[in-house]
Amino acid sequence: MGGEAGHTKLDLDVIKGMGTGLGNVKKAFEGLEKLTQKYGDDFGQTDLAEKFEDFAGNWEIKREELTSEIDTLAKIAKAAAEAYEDIDHQLAEAIRGAQDPKAPRKGK
Known part of the structure; x- marks a missing residue:
């Protein structure tokens, strides 16, 4: 996130990618074998x-x-990411409506 004159810029692709990447890490962690099952016998009966x-x-x-x-x-x-995209679409729609006063407005 960066900003100029109070404006916030977000890279939605990065945020989406973060969600996907973290989901992949979670799946990898869930797929790990228990260490004792894999290596437990290799140590024998020692401290x-x-x-x-x-x-x-x-x-x-x-x-x-x-x-x-x-x-x-x-x-x-x-x-x-979904919330920011929704806000972005709503703002774009509001700007288009403000630029074209003849355009039908939602709720009216």
Whole structure:
């Protein structure tokens, strides 16, 4: 976002892309295997195996939290882009109506 003389400029393609990209990250996180299932046996019965299991368990919890937050951000970005597009269309319609006083106005 940038501005000149109080005007705000938004790149709707960037905002839409952010929503799509975050959605893709969420899908990737959801598709990850549990680490203990993939590597747990590789450590054998050692302290390292216990540490890895603790790490994997914590990672699973944090990954689920992060996935939820990413999903929320993706939805916000998509909703913001839609809202800005709607406002842009309404403003364009109002400007066209103001330039052509003979044009039919909504609600009248």
